[in-house]
Amino acid sequence: MSKKRLFVKGNEAIALGALAAGCKCYFGYPITPQNDIPEFMSRELPKKGGAFVQAESEVAAANMLLGAVSAGIRAMTSSSSPGISLKQEAISYMAGSELPGVIVNMNRGGPGLGDIGPSQGDYFQATKGGGHGDYRLLVLGPGTVQEAYDLTIKAFDLAFKYKNPVMILGDAILGQMKEPITPWEPEVPEKEAKEWCLEGAKGRPPRVIKSLYLEDGALAKHNLKLAQKYAEMKKEILFEEFLTQDASLIVVAYGSIGRIVKSTIRTLRKQGHKVGLFRPITLYPFPSEALQVLAKEGKKFLTIEHNLGQMVEDVQLAVCPYAQTDFHGHLPGNLPTPNDFEEPIIKALEK
Amino acid sequence: MTEKIMFPKPQVLANRPTHYCPGCHHGLAHKLVAQVLEELKLPEKTICVGSIGCSVFIYNYLLLDTIEAPHGRAPAVATGVKRARPDKFVFTYQGDGDLAAIGLAEIMHCANRGERVSVVFVNNTIYGMTGGQMAPTTLVGQKTTTCPGGRCKDREGEPFKMAEIIGSLGGTAYAARTALNDIKNIQKTKKAIKLAFRAQLEDKGFGFVEILSSCPTNWKMTPLQANERIAKEMIPYFPLGEFKNTLGE
Ligand SMILES: Cc1ncc(C[n+]2csc(CCOP(=O)(O)OP(=O)(O)O)c2C)c(N)n1
Numbered sequence: 001m002s003k004k005r006l007f008v009k010g011n012e013a014i015a016l017g018a019l020a021a022g023c024k025c026y027f028g029y030p031i032t033p034q035n036d037i038p039e040f041m042s043r044e045l046p047k048k049g050g051a052f053v054q055a056e057s058e059v060a061a062a063n064m065l066l067g068a069v070s071a072g073i074r075a076m077t078s079s080s081s082p083g084i085s086l087k088q089e090a091i092s093y094m095a096g097s098e099l100p101g102v103i104v105n106m107n108r109g110g111p112g113l114g115d116i117g118p119s120q121g122d123y124f125q126a127t128k129g130g131g132h133g134d135y136r137l138l139v140l141g142p143g144t145v146q147e148a149y150d151l152t153i154k155a156f157d158l159a160f161k162y163k164n165p166v167m168i169l170g171d172a173i174l175g176q177m178k179e180p181i182t183p184w185e186p187e188v189p190e191k192e193a194k195e196w197c198l199e200g201a202k203g204r205p206p207r208v209i210k211s212l213y214l215e216d217g218a219l220a221k222h223n224l225k226l227a228q229k230y231a232e233m234k235k236e237i238l239f240e241e242f243l244t245q246d247a248s249l250i251v252v253a254y255g256s257i258g259r260i261v262k263s264t265i266r267t268l269r270k271q272g273h274k275v276g277l278f279r280p281i282t283l284y285p286f287p288s289e290a291l292q293v294l295a296k297e298g299k300k301f302l303t304i305e306h307n308l309g310q311m312v313e314d315v316q317l318a319v320c321p322y323a324q325t326d327f328h329g330h331l332p333g334n335l336p337t338p339n340d341f342e343e344p345i346i347k348a349l350e351k
Numbered sequence: 352m353t354e355k356i357m358f359p360k361p362q363v364l365a366n367r368p369t370h371y372c373p374g375c376h377h378g379l380a381h382k383l384v385a386q387v388l389e390e391l392k393l394p395e396k397t398i399c400v401g402s403i404g405c406s407v408f409i410y411n412y413l414l415l416d417t418i419e420a421p422h423g424r425a426p427a428v429a430t431g432v433k434r435a436r437p438d439k440f441v442f443t444y445q446g447d448g449d450l451a452a453i454g455l456a457e458i459m460h461c462a463n464r465g466e467r468v469s470v471v472f473v474n475n476t477i478y479g480m481t482g483g484q485m486a487p488t489t490l491v492g493q494k495t496t497t498c499p500g501g502r503c504k505d506r507e508g509e510p511f512k513m514a515e516i517i518g519s520l521g522g523t524a525y526a527a528r529t530a531l532n533d534i535k536n537i538q539k540t541k542k543a544i545k546l547a548f549r550a551q552l553e554d555k556g557f558g559f560v561e562i563l564s565s566c567p568t569n570w571k572m573t574p575l576q577a578n579e580r581i582a583k584e585m586i587p588y589f590p591l592g593e594f595k596n597t598l599g600e
């Protein structure tokens with residue numbers, strides 16, 4: 001285990017995490033603010049005997065990922081919002097075909113071309129399926145550069161554990177922010193896909209990886225199997241609670257916003273305000289039960305997001321009927337600072 | 352007189368009737384692919400990338416490890432498979448709507464990169480599976496359900512000549528067009544499939560074979576009339592032959 005500290009951007013931490021996790025193929029298409037990932041991979045992956053392909057589009061990149069993981073290897077694609085929309089067809093096929101692709105979205109402002117600054121406008125797309133059909137991704141929302149590294153490693157493990165695509169949902173803040181990290185080398189299972197991957201039908205019947213189920217009742221059965229898998233994923237729920245115990249107001253925020261809110265909470269605590277932070281780390285499955293426990297204790301809630309209100313719907317579902325959540329949406333176009341959140345938090349607290 | 356079976360059934364071809372319409376050439380194309388795979392001793396190391404079209408159930412007929420690619424994306428999926436496992440033999444099997452319309456970007460770039468994969472392209476000048484709509488390969492004047500008055504050159508453009516286009520790309524090692532309308536052309540098709548596969552096996556580059564095929568149902572013809580149409584209407588516009596061959600044969 002290496003104990004060396006590195007000072008890197010979130011994007012680089014994700015690329016480093018992927019390499020440590022044994023990622024063998026990377027497919028991507030340039031888009032700001034995640035270009036450090038393909039640039040890093042084009043340089044480093046071939047040194048490790050892996051393959052880097054700059055695809056002709058995000059559509060192609062996601063389909064290359066579909067092909068690569070069907071062969072049972074660890075592989076990844078990354079992009080930012082407009083590109084992630086283009087990947088949805090293949091992501092839906094991966095969900096339907098039960099394939100372990102890892103997809104990184106460094107969320108930028110939208111809709112449409114939007115801007116290239118940070119945003120959490122893709123929360124719905126990431127956590128409610130995103131493409132067509134009845135499916136979910138495992139979605140991880142790192143808040144720090146170290147967490148970006150750690151959760152990237154986790155993404156590969158979870159993808160293969162559940163044979164399901166996993167999305168890492170970051171944003172332009174996380175991608176561009178430089179922080180010290182301590183990289184570590186996980187144990188990478190060698191033959192984790194031996195039982196199902198495609199490698200030529202030698203000495204066994206052929207394997208078919210598909211999402212088409214036409215026979216009577218077959219798709220219903222497949223959908224139920226997927227639903228059961230999604231229910232099992234609840235075991236993986238992760239969140240951070242910060243000074244929630246004696247708090248009268250819980251601020252719910254994820255990703256880089258969660259991390260910025262944490263600083264606001266520290267400041268407000270010093271001023272004697274009883275506020276705490278609840279930061280979901282798995283965005284799907286969502287930590288609803290933990291939030292409900294806090295709601296039952298009679299706490300107030302404020303959801304803060306870098307959009308006009310998406311996760312707030314999941315928070316509201318989790319805390320009702322014991323509580324309501326207020327909402328504060330930070331608009332795109334500028335980087336929020338801890339100061340920006342003081343007023344809305346105090347307002348919600350005094351309500 | 353002894354009978355000689357020209358095309359014995361290969362092991363890798365499943366022993367079951369196909370869902371294809373009478374006179375459809377997909378079944379014959381499958382069989383030729385199966386024969387070539389066996390002659391090159393490939394089935395145990397092959398990963399087939401299926402496409403969306405009438406051949407979507409290819410895995411029911413070719414007993415191979417198979418992945419279903421989204422409509423048009425088979426060349427991208429094949430790229431992923433091959434980059435993940437360069438030691439395997441990887442081929443796609445695609446229709447003309449799949450390859451030359453929605454999947455045009457994927458096929459062009461896959462060929463241009465010189466991916467070590469092979470593509471079997473079945474051109475029946477129509478969207479078969481969805482019920483006979485206009486394809487990018489539909490001949491000028493040909494009637495389909497979405498060009499009921501016949502394809503109009505000024506409105507819909509002229510049909511894509513994919514074998515020539517793919518043959519013009521640097522990454523392509525082999526590109527040819529053949530047909531399945533008679534025994535001679537069937538034998539030539541088999542030869543071309545073999546060369547398209549060998550382009551990959553010998554690490555020369557991308558291998559491509561376009562096969563002019565019939566779709567009697569959507570052409571509203573008998574199988575016999577459909578075969579005649581290939582000779583009379585298709586081959587004059589889509590000339591048969593090799594457009595690139597760097598295999599030295
Ligand atoms: C994204 C998407 N668009 C459209 C379809 C519908 N669709 C299925 S098959 C097909 C056309 C197939 O035609 P072709 O590739 O010529 O193959 P054929 O059926 O003639 O063998 C279409 C449009 C689809 N499955 N997915």
